[in-house]
Amino acid sequence: MNTLVSVVIAAYNASQTLPVAIESALQQQGCDVELLIVDDCSTDNTLTIATQLAMRDNRIRVFQTPDNRGPGAARNLALLAAKGQWIAVLDADDRFAPYRLATLLAVAQHQRRDMVIDSYYLTKAGEHIPSGSRFTSLCSQADMRSVSATDFVSLGLGSTKPLIRTVFLRSHQLRFNPAIKCGEDLLLYSQLLIAGASCTFVNLPLYYRTESAGSLSRKNKVQSLSALANALILLHNSVSKTSLSPGTLSKAIGYRMKVTNDALAAAKWRYWMASPRTAPLPSLRNAFELIRHVCFRKVRYATKSL
Template sequence: MDDLVQVSIIVPVFNAMETLRRCVERIVKQSEKRIQIILVDDYSSDDSLQVCYELAKKDDRIEVYGQSSNKGPSAARNIGLSHANGKYIYFCDADDQMDLDCIKFLEDVMEQNSADLAVCGYYIDGTKVLERNKTPDVLTADQAAYMVAGAGNYQAKGYLWNKMFKKNIILRGVTFDETLFVCEDALFCQQYIRLCGRIAYDATAKYNYISQPNSAMRGKVSKRNLSVLQGYDKIICCCQAYNDCNLTNILDANKMVHYSTLLVRIIKNYDKEQARLGQCVCEFVERDLHKMLKNKHFTLKRKLICLFSVTYLRLLKIITKK
Protein backbone atom coordinates (compact mmCIF):
# COMPACT_ATOMS: atom_id res chain seq x y z
CA MET A 1 0.00 0.00 0.00
CA ASP A 2 2.84 2.43 0.85
CA ASP A 3 3.94 2.73 -2.80
CA LEU A 4 0.40 3.64 -3.83
CA VAL A 5 -0.20 6.37 -1.23
CA GLN A 6 -0.24 9.90 -2.62
CA VAL A 7 -1.95 11.66 0.29
CA SER A 8 -2.13 10.77 3.99
CA ILE A 9 -5.32 12.11 5.58
CA ILE A 10 -5.03 12.48 9.36
CA VAL A 11 -8.21 12.70 11.46
CA PRO A 12 -7.90 13.31 15.23
CA VAL A 13 -10.94 11.84 16.96
CA PHE A 14 -12.37 12.76 20.36
CA ASN A 15 -15.94 11.96 21.39
CA ALA A 16 -17.04 12.16 17.76
CA MET A 17 -19.16 9.02 17.43
CA GLU A 18 -22.16 11.06 16.20
CA THR A 19 -20.29 12.67 13.29
CA LEU A 20 -17.37 10.35 12.52
CA ARG A 21 -19.17 8.01 10.10
CA ARG A 22 -20.42 10.93 8.03
CA CYS A 23 -16.96 12.48 7.97
CA VAL A 24 -15.14 9.30 6.95
CA GLU A 25 -17.78 8.47 4.33
CA ARG A 26 -16.79 11.66 2.50
CA ILE A 27 -13.11 10.74 2.78
CA VAL A 28 -13.37 7.21 1.41
CA LYS A 29 -15.40 8.52 -1.55
CA GLN A 30 -12.72 11.02 -2.58
CA SER A 31 -12.02 11.13 -6.31
CA GLU A 32 -8.33 10.69 -5.42
CA LYS A 33 -8.17 7.01 -4.46
CA ARG A 34 -4.48 6.82 -3.58
CA ILE A 35 -5.04 7.85 0.02
CA GLN A 36 -4.09 6.63 3.48
CA ILE A 37 -6.71 7.44 6.12
CA ILE A 38 -5.31 7.69 9.66
CA LEU A 39 -7.83 7.88 12.51
CA VAL A 40 -6.28 8.73 15.89
CA ASP A 41 -8.62 8.38 18.87
CA ASP A 42 -7.64 10.72 21.71
CA TYR A 43 -8.98 8.51 24.54
CA SER A 44 -12.64 9.22 23.82
CA SER A 45 -15.17 8.59 26.59
CA ASP A 46 -17.85 7.57 24.09
CA ASP A 47 -17.75 4.79 21.45
CA SER A 48 -15.61 6.71 18.95
CA LEU A 49 -12.79 4.18 19.02
CA GLN A 50 -15.21 1.32 18.33
CA VAL A 51 -16.63 3.29 15.39
CA CYS A 52 -13.07 3.76 14.08
CA TYR A 53 -12.49 -0.01 14.13
CA GLU A 54 -15.84 -0.64 12.41
CA LEU A 55 -14.93 1.80 9.64
CA ALA A 56 -11.47 0.24 9.22
CA LYS A 57 -13.07 -3.17 8.58
CA LYS A 58 -14.88 -1.70 5.57
CA ASP A 59 -11.87 -0.06 3.88
CA ASP A 60 -8.28 -1.30 4.07
CA ARG A 61 -6.98 2.25 3.51
CA ILE A 62 -8.10 3.14 7.04
CA GLU A 63 -5.66 2.76 9.94
CA VAL A 64 -6.67 3.25 13.58
CA TYR A 65 -4.48 4.36 16.47
CA GLY A 66 -5.57 5.06 20.03
CA GLN A 67 -4.02 7.10 22.83
CA SER A 68 -3.82 5.78 26.39
CA SER A 69 -4.92 9.15 27.80
CA ASN A 70 -6.54 12.35 26.54
CA LYS A 71 -3.57 14.40 25.32
CA GLY A 72 -5.30 16.77 22.92
CA PRO A 73 -5.39 17.30 19.14
CA SER A 74 -1.71 18.19 18.83
CA ALA A 75 -0.57 14.85 20.23
CA ALA A 76 -3.13 13.01 18.09
CA ARG A 77 -1.94 14.70 14.92
CA ASN A 78 1.71 14.02 15.78
CA ILE A 79 0.88 10.31 16.09
CA GLY A 80 -0.80 10.52 12.70
CA LEU A 81 2.27 12.16 11.18
CA SER A 82 4.50 9.41 12.56
CA HIS A 83 2.48 6.84 10.57
CA ALA A 84 1.96 8.91 7.40
CA ASN A 85 3.31 7.41 4.16
CA GLY A 86 1.97 9.89 1.63
CA LYS A 87 3.83 12.49 -0.38
CA TYR A 88 1.26 15.01 0.80
CA ILE A 89 -0.39 15.47 4.21
CA TYR A 90 -3.96 16.61 4.80
CA PHE A 91 -5.74 17.13 8.13
CA CYS A 92 -9.51 16.74 8.54
CA ASP A 93 -11.63 17.27 11.67
CA ALA A 94 -13.93 14.44 12.69
CA ASP A 95 -17.07 16.60 12.78
CA ASP A 96 -16.67 18.28 9.38
CA GLN A 97 -17.24 17.32 5.73
CA MET A 98 -15.08 17.54 2.60
CA ASP A 99 -16.22 17.91 -0.99
CA LEU A 100 -15.66 14.64 -2.83
CA ASP A 101 -12.93 16.19 -4.99
CA CYS A 102 -11.26 18.15 -2.17
CA ILE A 103 -8.05 16.10 -2.08
CA LYS A 104 -7.62 15.98 -5.88
CA PHE A 105 -8.34 19.69 -6.11
CA LEU A 106 -5.63 20.60 -3.59
CA GLU A 107 -3.17 18.20 -5.26
CA ASP A 108 -3.78 19.96 -8.56
CA VAL A 109 -3.36 23.40 -6.99
CA MET A 110 -0.07 22.23 -5.48
CA GLU A 111 1.36 20.63 -8.60
CA GLN A 112 0.14 23.08 -11.23
CA ASN A 113 1.80 25.92 -9.30
CA SER A 114 4.96 24.02 -8.23
CA ALA A 115 3.98 24.99 -4.69
CA ASP A 116 5.04 23.84 -1.22
CA LEU A 117 1.59 24.48 0.26
CA ALA A 118 -1.86 24.44 -1.35
CA VAL A 119 -4.78 26.40 0.13
CA CYS A 120 -8.47 26.41 -0.81
CA GLY A 121 -11.63 28.21 0.27
CA TYR A 122 -14.23 26.78 2.66
CA TYR A 123 -17.78 26.90 3.94
CA ILE A 124 -18.92 27.47 7.52
CA ASP A 125 -22.11 25.51 8.17
CA GLY A 126 -22.75 25.39 4.44
CA THR A 127 -22.20 29.10 3.76
CA LYS A 128 -19.17 29.98 1.65
CA VAL A 129 -16.65 32.33 3.27
CA LEU A 130 -15.83 34.98 0.68
CA GLU A 131 -12.53 36.80 0.23
CA ARG A 132 -12.79 40.55 0.71
CA ASN A 133 -10.91 41.17 -2.53
CA LYS A 134 -8.99 39.24 -5.17
CA THR A 135 -6.16 37.26 -3.56
CA PRO A 136 -2.96 36.41 -5.50
CA ASP A 137 -2.83 32.87 -6.87
CA VAL A 138 0.74 32.36 -5.67
CA LEU A 139 2.07 33.89 -2.47
CA THR A 140 5.50 34.25 -0.93
CA ALA A 141 6.15 33.13 2.65
CA ASP A 142 5.73 36.64 4.07
CA GLN A 143 2.42 37.11 2.19
CA ALA A 144 1.25 33.73 3.44
CA ALA A 145 2.10 34.74 7.01
CA TYR A 146 -0.48 37.52 6.63
CA MET A 147 -2.93 34.99 5.16
CA VAL A 148 -2.60 32.70 8.20
CA ALA A 149 -3.03 35.72 10.47
CA GLY A 150 -6.35 36.43 8.73
CA ALA A 151 -5.18 39.93 7.85
CA GLY A 152 -6.07 42.25 4.99
CA ASN A 153 -7.92 40.53 2.16
CA TYR A 154 -7.21 37.00 3.35
CA GLN A 155 -9.85 34.67 4.81
CA ALA A 156 -7.89 31.40 4.57
CA LYS A 157 -6.48 31.93 8.10
CA GLY A 158 -4.54 29.39 10.15
CA TYR A 159 -6.87 26.42 9.78
CA LEU A 160 -5.40 23.06 8.81
CA TRP A 161 -8.34 21.62 6.91
CA ASN A 162 -8.19 24.05 3.96
CA LYS A 163 -4.53 23.29 3.30
CA MET A 164 -2.39 20.48 1.89
CA PHE A 165 1.19 20.10 3.12
CA LYS A 166 4.28 18.34 1.82
CA LYS A 167 5.59 15.57 4.05
CA ASN A 168 9.23 16.26 3.16
CA ILE A 169 8.90 19.84 4.46
CA ILE A 170 7.18 18.71 7.67
CA LEU A 171 10.08 16.31 8.23
CA ARG A 172 12.41 19.31 8.36
CA GLY A 173 11.25 19.87 11.93
CA VAL A 174 7.62 21.01 11.91
CA THR A 175 5.50 19.35 14.63
CA PHE A 176 2.43 20.20 16.66
CA ASP A 177 3.13 21.78 20.04
CA GLU A 178 1.55 19.34 22.50
CA THR A 179 1.33 21.99 25.24
CA LEU A 180 -1.25 23.84 23.14
CA PHE A 181 -4.94 22.93 22.87
CA VAL A 182 -6.06 26.08 21.02
CA CYS A 183 -4.39 27.80 18.01
CA GLU A 184 -1.94 24.90 17.67
CA ASP A 185 -3.03 24.81 14.03
CA ALA A 186 -2.03 28.42 13.34
CA LEU A 187 1.37 27.90 14.97
CA PHE A 188 1.95 24.78 12.88
CA CYS A 189 1.02 26.69 9.71
CA GLN A 190 3.31 29.63 10.50
CA GLN A 191 6.23 27.32 11.27
CA TYR A 192 5.61 25.39 8.05
CA ILE A 193 5.28 28.51 5.88
CA ARG A 194 8.71 29.75 6.96
CA LEU A 195 10.15 26.72 5.12
CA CYS A 196 8.14 27.33 1.92
CA GLY A 197 9.13 28.98 -1.31
CA ARG A 198 5.72 29.18 -3.03
CA ILE A 199 2.23 28.98 -1.54
CA ALA A 200 -0.63 28.40 -4.00
CA TYR A 201 -4.12 29.65 -3.18
CA ASP A 202 -7.46 29.04 -4.88
CA ALA A 203 -10.53 30.47 -3.13
CA THR A 204 -12.82 27.71 -4.48
CA ALA A 205 -14.55 26.25 -1.39
CA LYS A 206 -13.88 22.53 -0.89
CA TYR A 207 -14.36 22.00 2.85
CA ASN A 208 -17.38 22.51 5.11
CA TYR A 209 -16.54 23.46 8.68
CA ILE A 210 -19.46 22.56 10.94
CA SER A 211 -19.59 24.55 14.16
CA GLN A 212 -20.18 22.62 17.36
CA PRO A 213 -21.89 24.00 20.51
CA ASN A 214 -19.40 22.16 22.76
CA SER A 215 -16.25 23.26 20.94
CA ALA A 216 -13.10 24.39 22.79
CA MET A 217 -13.99 28.07 22.26
CA ARG A 218 -17.52 28.03 23.71
CA GLY A 219 -19.08 27.85 27.18
CA LYS A 220 -17.01 27.83 30.35
CA VAL A 221 -13.28 28.51 30.07
CA SER A 222 -10.97 25.62 30.95
CA LYS A 223 -7.28 25.61 31.79
CA ARG A 224 -6.62 24.15 28.33
CA ASN A 225 -8.41 27.10 26.71
CA LEU A 226 -5.81 29.43 28.23
CA SER A 227 -3.09 27.77 26.16
CA VAL A 228 -4.21 30.10 23.34
CA LEU A 229 -2.38 32.89 25.18
CA GLN A 230 0.96 31.07 25.21
CA GLY A 231 0.19 29.91 21.68
CA TYR A 232 -0.03 33.42 20.32
CA ASP A 233 3.19 34.39 22.08
CA LYS A 234 4.83 31.50 20.20
CA ILE A 235 3.25 32.51 16.90
CA ILE A 236 4.50 36.08 17.32
CA CYS A 237 7.97 34.80 18.16
CA CYS A 238 7.94 32.56 15.06
CA CYS A 239 6.92 35.45 12.78
CA GLN A 240 9.58 37.83 14.07
CA ALA A 241 11.81 36.27 11.41
CA TYR A 242 9.98 38.43 8.84
CA ASN A 243 11.00 41.62 10.68
CA ASP A 244 7.57 43.05 9.88
CA CYS A 245 6.17 45.34 12.60
CA ASN A 246 2.74 45.52 10.95
CA LEU A 247 2.41 41.71 10.97
CA THR A 248 3.48 41.63 14.62
CA ASN A 249 0.84 44.23 15.50
CA ILE A 250 -1.85 42.22 13.67
CA LEU A 251 -0.86 39.06 15.55
CA ASP A 252 -0.85 41.02 18.82
CA ALA A 253 -4.38 42.24 18.01
CA ASN A 254 -5.49 38.65 17.30
CA LYS A 255 -4.16 37.61 20.69
CA MET A 256 -5.99 40.49 22.35
CA VAL A 257 -9.25 39.42 20.70
CA HIS A 258 -8.78 36.13 22.54
CA TYR A 259 -8.21 38.10 25.76
CA SER A 260 -11.56 39.84 25.40
CA THR A 261 -13.39 36.66 24.34
CA LEU A 262 -12.03 34.68 27.29
CA LEU A 263 -12.87 37.45 29.75
CA VAL A 264 -16.48 37.67 28.53
CA ARG A 265 -16.90 33.89 28.77
CA ILE A 266 -15.46 33.88 32.28
CA ILE A 267 -17.81 36.63 33.47
CA LYS A 268 -20.85 34.96 31.87
CA ASN A 269 -20.06 31.64 33.58
CA TYR A 270 -18.57 33.03 36.78
CA ASP A 271 -17.81 30.61 39.61
CA LYS A 272 -14.79 29.84 41.80
CA GLU A 273 -12.82 28.07 39.03
CA GLN A 274 -13.68 30.75 36.45
CA ALA A 275 -12.54 33.37 38.95
CA ARG A 276 -9.14 31.68 39.25
CA LEU A 277 -8.71 31.42 35.49
CA GLY A 278 -9.94 35.00 35.09
CA GLN A 279 -7.09 36.25 37.24
CA CYS A 280 -4.64 34.47 34.91
CA VAL A 281 -6.12 36.25 31.88
CA CYS A 282 -6.03 39.55 33.76
CA GLU A 283 -2.29 39.12 34.26
CA PHE A 284 -1.77 38.68 30.51
CA VAL A 285 -3.89 41.77 29.76
CA GLU A 286 -2.00 43.86 32.29
CA ARG A 287 1.31 42.64 30.88
CA ASP A 288 0.31 43.77 27.39
CA LEU A 289 -1.76 46.80 28.41
CA HIS A 290 0.52 49.41 26.83
CA LYS A 291 0.70 47.51 23.51
CA MET A 292 -3.05 46.92 23.60
CA LEU A 293 -3.92 50.60 23.96
CA LYS A 294 -1.55 51.63 21.16
CA ASN A 295 -2.49 48.87 18.70
CA LYS A 296 -4.54 50.31 15.81
CA HIS A 297 -5.64 46.82 14.71
CA PHE A 298 -7.41 46.20 18.06
CA THR A 299 -10.78 47.96 18.02
CA LEU A 300 -11.85 50.48 20.63
CA LYS A 301 -14.79 48.24 21.54
CA ARG A 302 -12.44 45.32 22.26
CA LYS A 303 -10.12 47.58 24.28
CA LEU A 304 -13.04 48.74 26.43
CA ILE A 305 -14.24 45.16 26.93
CA CYS A 306 -10.78 44.15 28.16
CA LEU A 307 -10.40 47.16 30.47
CA PHE A 308 -13.88 46.87 32.01
CA SER A 309 -13.62 43.07 32.35
CA VAL A 310 -10.24 43.20 34.08
CA THR A 311 -11.47 45.94 36.43
CA TYR A 312 -14.65 43.95 37.17
CA LEU A 313 -12.77 40.71 37.91
CA ARG A 314 -10.16 42.44 40.05
CA LEU A 315 -12.92 44.15 42.06
CA LEU A 316 -14.80 40.86 42.48
CA LYS A 317 -11.63 39.29 43.83
CA ILE A 318 -11.29 42.06 46.43
CA ILE A 319 -14.97 41.92 47.41
CA THR A 320 -15.09 38.13 47.80
CA LYS A 321 -12.03 38.21 50.05
CA LYS A 322 -13.81 40.42 52.57
Protein backbone atom coordinates in the same frame (compact mmCIF):
# COMPACT_ATOMS: atom_id res chain seq x y z
CA MET B 1 -1.40 5.64 -10.53
CA ASN B 2 -3.03 8.41 -8.50
CA THR B 3 -1.15 10.45 -5.91
CA LEU B 4 -1.58 9.13 -2.37
CA VAL B 5 -2.81 11.60 0.25
CA SER B 6 -2.72 10.76 3.95
CA VAL B 7 -5.82 12.16 5.64
CA VAL B 8 -5.31 12.65 9.37
CA ILE B 9 -8.23 12.69 11.83
CA ALA B 10 -7.71 13.22 15.55
CA ALA B 11 -10.90 12.15 17.32
CA TYR B 12 -12.09 12.65 20.89
CA ASN B 13 -15.68 11.72 21.82
CA ALA B 14 -16.62 12.14 18.17
CA SER B 15 -18.95 9.16 17.73
CA GLN B 16 -21.79 11.34 16.42
CA THR B 17 -19.78 13.05 13.68
CA LEU B 18 -16.88 10.75 12.84
CA PRO B 19 -18.74 8.54 10.30
CA VAL B 20 -19.56 11.58 8.12
CA ALA B 21 -15.97 12.82 8.26
CA ILE B 22 -14.64 9.37 7.35
CA GLU B 23 -17.07 8.98 4.46
CA SER B 24 -16.09 12.35 3.00
CA ALA B 25 -12.41 11.35 3.06
CA LEU B 26 -12.94 7.91 1.54
CA GLN B 27 -15.14 9.29 -1.24
CA GLN B 28 -12.47 11.65 -2.57
CA GLN B 29 -12.32 11.45 -6.34
CA GLY B 30 -9.26 11.87 -8.53
CA CYS B 31 -6.67 10.75 -5.97
CA ASP B 32 -5.88 7.84 -3.68
CA VAL B 33 -6.26 8.25 0.07
CA GLU B 34 -5.25 6.52 3.23
CA LEU B 35 -7.11 7.53 6.35
CA LEU B 36 -5.31 7.64 9.69
CA ILE B 37 -7.68 7.98 12.65
CA VAL B 38 -6.21 8.61 16.08
CA ASP B 39 -8.54 8.15 19.04
CA ASP B 40 -7.42 10.41 21.87
CA CYS B 41 -8.72 8.08 24.61
CA SER B 42 -12.37 8.92 24.07
CA THR B 43 -14.92 8.05 26.76
CA ASP B 44 -17.61 7.20 24.21
CA ASN B 45 -17.53 4.59 21.43
CA THR B 46 -15.41 6.60 19.00
CA LEU B 47 -12.68 3.94 18.96
CA THR B 48 -15.20 1.16 18.34
CA ILE B 49 -16.73 3.01 15.39
CA ALA B 50 -13.33 3.72 13.86
CA THR B 51 -12.18 0.11 14.33
CA GLN B 52 -15.34 -1.34 12.81
CA LEU B 53 -15.05 0.90 9.76
CA ALA B 54 -11.37 -0.03 9.39
CA MET B 55 -12.36 -3.70 9.23
CA ARG B 56 -14.51 -2.89 6.18
CA ASP B 57 -12.00 -0.70 4.35
CA ASN B 58 -8.25 -1.37 4.27
CA ARG B 59 -7.55 2.29 3.51
CA ILE B 60 -8.29 3.07 7.17
CA ARG B 61 -5.71 2.67 9.92
CA VAL B 62 -6.65 3.30 13.55
CA PHE B 63 -4.37 4.40 16.39
CA GLN B 64 -4.90 5.43 20.00
CA THR B 65 -2.93 7.71 22.29
CA PRO B 66 -1.76 6.22 25.62
CA ASP B 67 -3.84 8.85 27.41
CA ASN B 68 -5.82 11.96 26.52
CA ARG B 69 -3.21 14.38 25.16
CA GLY B 70 -5.05 16.78 22.87
CA PRO B 71 -5.30 17.11 19.08
CA GLY B 72 -1.65 18.03 18.48
CA ALA B 73 -0.24 14.90 20.08
CA ALA B 74 -2.88 12.72 18.41
CA ARG B 75 -2.11 14.12 14.96
CA ASN B 76 1.62 13.66 15.50
CA LEU B 77 1.08 9.90 15.84
CA ALA B 78 -0.56 9.90 12.42
CA LEU B 79 2.13 12.11 10.86
CA LEU B 80 4.78 9.57 11.84
CA ALA B 81 2.80 6.71 10.26
CA ALA B 82 1.67 8.53 7.10
CA LYS B 83 2.68 6.91 3.80
CA GLY B 84 1.27 9.52 1.42
CA GLN B 85 3.21 12.11 -0.56
CA TRP B 86 0.79 14.68 0.84
CA ILE B 87 -0.93 15.21 4.18
CA ALA B 88 -4.36 16.71 4.82
CA VAL B 89 -5.86 17.25 8.28
CA LEU B 90 -9.59 16.73 8.74
CA ASP B 91 -11.32 17.51 12.03
CA ALA B 92 -13.62 14.76 13.29
CA ASP B 93 -16.72 16.97 13.03
CA ASP B 94 -15.92 18.41 9.58
CA ARG B 95 -16.01 17.06 6.02
CA PHE B 96 -14.42 17.43 2.58
CA ALA B 97 -16.14 18.28 -0.68
CA PRO B 98 -15.80 15.26 -3.06
CA TYR B 99 -13.12 16.82 -5.31
CA ARG B 100 -11.28 18.78 -2.62
CA LEU B 101 -8.03 16.85 -2.49
CA ALA B 102 -7.78 16.39 -6.26
CA THR B 103 -8.34 20.12 -6.78
CA LEU B 104 -5.68 21.14 -4.26
CA LEU B 105 -3.28 18.54 -5.64
CA ALA B 106 -3.67 19.92 -9.15
CA VAL B 107 -2.74 23.40 -7.92
CA ALA B 108 0.20 22.08 -5.90
CA GLN B 109 1.61 20.03 -8.74
CA HIS B 110 1.09 22.65 -11.44
CA GLN B 111 2.65 25.45 -9.38
CA ARG B 112 5.16 23.20 -7.58
CA ARG B 113 3.97 24.26 -4.15
CA ASP B 114 4.63 22.76 -0.73
CA MET B 115 1.29 23.91 0.66
CA VAL B 116 -2.12 24.77 -0.80
CA ILE B 117 -4.89 26.45 1.17
CA ASP B 118 -8.56 26.76 0.26
CA SER B 119 -11.37 28.89 1.67
CA TYR B 120 -14.07 27.02 3.58
CA TYR B 121 -17.78 26.81 4.30
CA LEU B 122 -19.28 27.23 7.75
CA THR B 123 -21.99 24.79 8.82
CA LYS B 124 -23.93 24.23 12.03
CA ALA B 125 -23.70 20.97 13.94
CA GLY B 126 -26.01 18.34 12.47
CA GLU B 127 -26.63 20.34 9.30
CA HIS B 128 -25.09 19.87 5.86
CA ILE B 129 -26.20 23.12 4.26
CA PRO B 130 -23.54 25.85 4.69
CA SER B 131 -24.60 29.04 6.44
CA GLY B 132 -21.58 31.11 5.45
CA SER B 133 -17.99 31.03 4.26
CA ARG B 134 -14.61 32.37 5.31
CA PHE B 135 -11.76 33.85 3.27
CA THR B 136 -13.87 33.94 0.09
CA SER B 137 -13.21 37.68 -0.16
CA LEU B 138 -9.41 37.40 -0.32
CA CYS B 139 -9.54 37.22 -4.11
CA SER B 140 -12.02 36.51 -6.90
CA GLN B 141 -13.84 33.17 -6.90
CA ALA B 142 -11.59 30.33 -8.10
CA ASP B 143 -8.68 32.78 -8.28
CA MET B 144 -5.34 32.21 -6.53
CA ARG B 145 -2.71 34.18 -4.67
CA SER B 146 0.64 33.37 -3.12
CA VAL B 147 0.80 33.29 0.67
CA SER B 148 3.86 34.16 2.74
CA ALA B 149 4.31 33.62 6.47
CA THR B 150 3.40 37.27 7.02
CA ASP B 151 0.25 36.92 4.89
CA PHE B 152 -0.76 33.75 6.70
CA VAL B 153 -0.56 35.37 10.12
CA SER B 154 -1.92 38.81 9.29
CA LEU B 155 -4.91 37.40 7.39
CA GLY B 156 -5.73 34.97 10.20
CA LEU B 157 -5.47 31.86 8.03
CA GLY B 158 -4.68 29.65 11.02
CA SER B 159 -8.17 28.11 10.92
CA THR B 160 -7.63 26.70 7.41
CA LYS B 161 -6.60 23.13 6.64
CA PRO B 162 -3.73 23.20 4.11
CA LEU B 163 -2.64 20.33 1.92
CA ILE B 164 1.03 19.80 2.85
CA ARG B 165 3.88 18.09 1.02
CA THR B 166 5.04 15.29 3.33
CA VAL B 167 8.72 15.46 2.41
CA PHE B 168 8.88 19.17 3.29
CA LEU B 169 7.27 18.57 6.68
CA ARG B 170 9.65 15.75 7.51
CA SER B 171 12.80 17.33 6.13
CA HIS B 172 12.31 20.26 8.51
CA GLN B 173 11.32 17.97 11.41
CA LEU B 174 8.23 20.01 12.21
CA ARG B 175 5.27 18.68 14.18
CA PHE B 176 2.23 19.97 16.04
CA ASN B 177 3.13 21.30 19.49
CA PRO B 178 1.45 18.78 21.85
CA ALA B 179 1.43 21.27 24.72
CA ILE B 180 -0.99 23.58 22.89
CA LYS B 181 -4.66 22.60 22.84
CA CYS B 182 -5.83 25.44 20.58
CA GLY B 183 -3.75 27.23 17.96
CA GLU B 184 -1.46 24.26 17.30
CA ASP B 185 -2.52 24.44 13.63
CA LEU B 186 -1.62 28.12 13.35
CA LEU B 187 1.77 27.50 14.94
CA LEU B 188 2.74 24.54 12.73
CA TYR B 189 1.56 26.02 9.45
CA SER B 190 3.28 29.32 10.22
CA GLN B 191 6.49 27.47 11.05
CA LEU B 192 6.32 25.65 7.72
CA LEU B 193 6.07 28.96 5.88
CA ILE B 194 8.86 30.48 7.96
CA ALA B 195 10.99 27.45 7.02
CA GLY B 196 10.48 28.36 3.37
CA ALA B 197 7.43 26.39 2.25
CA SER B 198 5.92 27.78 -0.95
CA CYS B 199 2.18 28.26 -0.58
CA THR B 200 -0.83 29.17 -2.72
CA PHE B 201 -4.32 30.15 -1.58
CA VAL B 202 -7.14 29.15 -3.94
CA ASN B 203 -10.55 30.73 -3.40
CA LEU B 204 -12.67 27.60 -3.62
CA PRO B 205 -14.54 26.61 -0.42
CA LEU B 206 -13.97 22.86 -0.52
CA TYR B 207 -13.85 22.25 3.24
CA TYR B 208 -16.94 22.22 5.47
CA ARG B 209 -16.16 23.41 8.97
CA THR B 210 -18.70 22.74 11.71
CA GLU B 211 -19.39 25.44 14.28
CA SER B 212 -20.12 23.06 17.14
CA ALA B 213 -21.10 24.22 20.62
CA GLY B 214 -19.30 21.19 22.02
CA SER B 215 -15.90 21.93 20.45
CA LEU B 216 -13.08 23.19 22.63
CA SER B 217 -13.00 26.56 20.92
CA ARG B 218 -16.72 27.04 21.59
CA LYS B 219 -17.13 25.26 24.91
CA ASN B 220 -14.55 27.29 26.79
CA LYS B 221 -13.66 30.43 24.87
CA VAL B 222 -11.43 31.81 27.65
CA GLN B 223 -9.36 28.62 27.72
CA SER B 224 -9.12 28.24 23.92
CA LEU B 225 -8.26 31.90 23.30
CA SER B 226 -5.65 31.82 26.07
CA ALA B 227 -4.08 28.80 24.36
CA LEU B 228 -4.16 30.61 21.02
CA ALA B 229 -2.44 33.63 22.60
CA ASN B 230 0.29 31.31 23.93
CA ALA B 231 0.74 29.83 20.44
CA LEU B 232 1.27 33.32 19.05
CA ILE B 233 3.83 34.06 21.77
CA LEU B 234 5.75 30.90 20.81
CA LEU B 235 5.58 31.94 17.17
CA HIS B 236 6.83 35.42 17.99
CA ASN B 237 9.74 34.00 19.96
CA SER B 238 10.76 31.78 17.04
CA VAL B 239 10.85 34.58 14.44
CA SER B 240 14.22 35.91 15.55
CA LYS B 241 15.75 32.53 14.73
CA THR B 242 14.84 32.74 11.04
CA SER B 243 16.39 34.45 8.06
CA LEU B 244 13.11 36.18 7.21
CA SER B 245 12.66 39.91 7.70
CA PRO B 246 11.65 39.83 11.38
CA GLY B 247 10.12 43.30 11.32
CA THR B 248 7.32 42.53 8.86
CA LEU B 249 6.48 39.16 10.34
CA SER B 250 6.72 40.41 13.92
CA LYS B 251 4.32 43.21 13.06
CA ALA B 252 1.84 40.68 11.66
CA ILE B 253 2.14 38.52 14.76
CA GLY B 254 1.70 41.58 16.97
CA TYR B 255 -1.51 42.47 15.15
CA ARG B 256 -2.86 38.93 15.48
CA MET B 257 -1.97 38.94 19.19
CA LYS B 258 -3.95 42.16 19.63
CA VAL B 259 -6.94 40.63 17.85
CA THR B 260 -6.73 37.51 20.02
CA ASN B 261 -6.33 39.44 23.28
CA ASP B 262 -9.34 41.59 22.41
CA ALA B 263 -11.42 38.48 21.77
CA LEU B 264 -10.11 36.99 25.02
CA ALA B 265 -11.20 40.10 26.93
CA ALA B 266 -14.69 39.80 25.43
CA ALA B 267 -14.82 36.13 26.44
CA LYS B 268 -13.84 37.01 30.01
CA TRP B 269 -16.61 39.60 30.23
CA ARG B 270 -19.17 37.15 28.81
CA TYR B 271 -18.05 34.55 31.33
CA TRP B 272 -18.35 37.04 34.18
CA MET B 273 -21.83 38.12 33.07
CA ALA B 274 -22.99 34.51 32.76
CA SER B 275 -21.52 33.43 36.09
CA PRO B 276 -23.19 33.97 39.47
CA ARG B 277 -20.69 36.83 39.85
CA THR B 278 -18.27 34.54 41.65
CA ALA B 279 -15.70 35.00 38.91
CA PRO B 280 -13.24 37.89 39.30
CA LEU B 281 -14.38 41.16 37.72
CA PRO B 282 -12.34 41.76 34.53
CA SER B 283 -9.91 44.69 34.68
CA LEU B 284 -10.34 48.12 33.09
CA ARG B 285 -7.80 47.09 30.46
CA ASN B 286 -10.11 44.20 29.59
CA ALA B 287 -12.92 46.72 29.22
CA PHE B 288 -10.89 48.72 26.68
CA GLU B 289 -10.04 45.55 24.76
CA LEU B 290 -13.70 44.54 24.87
CA ILE B 291 -14.76 47.82 23.29
CA ARG B 292 -12.11 47.45 20.59
CA HIS B 293 -13.26 43.88 19.92
CA VAL B 294 -16.89 44.97 19.52
CA CYS B 295 -15.95 47.84 17.21
CA PHE B 296 -13.73 45.82 14.87
CA ARG B 297 -15.11 42.29 15.20
CA LYS B 298 -16.92 42.26 11.84
CA VAL B 299 -13.79 43.35 10.00
CA ARG B 300 -11.44 41.03 11.85
CA TYR B 301 -13.63 37.93 11.64
CA ALA B 302 -15.33 38.62 8.33
CA THR B 303 -17.66 35.85 7.16
CA LYS B 304 -19.75 35.83 4.03
CA SER B 305 -23.40 34.83 4.53
CA LEU B 306 -24.92 32.49 1.96
